[in-house]
Amino acid sequence: MVILMAVMAVMLTVAVQTVSFQKRRENEEELIFRGNQIVEAVRLFRSRHGRFPSSLVELARANPRVLRKIWSDPITGKPDWVPVFLGQEGTPVGGGPGGGAPPTPTPRPGATGGAPPRAFPRTDATGPVVGAHSRSCETSIKVFNGRTRYCDWKFVFNPQATPGGGGRPAPPPSRPGGGPIGPGRPRGGGSEPPITP
Incomplete structure (x- = not known):
């Protein structure tokens, strides 16, 4: 009896x-999908308004609409995405017409010698928004663009990514048997039709 209960406890632990x-x-697949939705919204905003949005809120409130809403980050469970600004952390600067001027670097106070100061500290960064990343810095299961922490998974619109400055984001991830994953998308094998109300 004790052995049976021990075996059941081990099996339950493995199942959990x-x-x-x-x-x-x-959640990681959903993070990639939603991050790519933000990138696509930035691309549409720039093509319709001739400039990048100044915030994620402006991106969500744009008229005509380019993003239904700021989706919750599936890792944190909150709509607390961290915006990535033009020229910040390796993002391209000089994205062509309407890209706006890059933000002026702000050195850290007290930084005098040694390593150069970070040009865009996360707390002081401003300028045109070109993408977003998760606030969570947990280690991921998946390696995404060579990165293993969610906060390093940058979803950024790059107008120089394709000839002519189209800069389309990578297509949403798909399951081996079917279509993309995300809000309103089937989650099973991917081949079943979406459920309609």
Whole structure:
């Protein structure tokens, strides 16, 4: 009897870990999908307004609409995306007409010698928004663009990515058997039709 209960406890622990692991993987796929939605919204905003948005809120409130709403970050569970500004942390500067002037670098107070100061400290960064990343710096299961922490998964519109400055983001991730994953998308094998109300 004791052995049976011990075996059942071990099996239950393994099942819970498997479910938790699968949920995290699904959240990572959702993070990629939603990040790419923000990139596409930045691209549409720039093409319609001739400039980059000044904030994620402006991106969500744009008329005509380019983003239904600021989706919750699936890792944190809140709509607390960190904006990535033009020229910040390796993003391209001089994105062509309407790109706006790059922000002026702000050195850290007290930085005098040694390593050069970061030009765009996260707390002081301003300027045109070209993308976003997660606020969570947890280690990911998936490696995305060579990065293993969610806060390093940058979703950035690059107007120089394609000839002619189209800068389309990478297509949303897809499951081996089907279509993209995300809000309003089927989650099963990917081949079943979407559920309509």
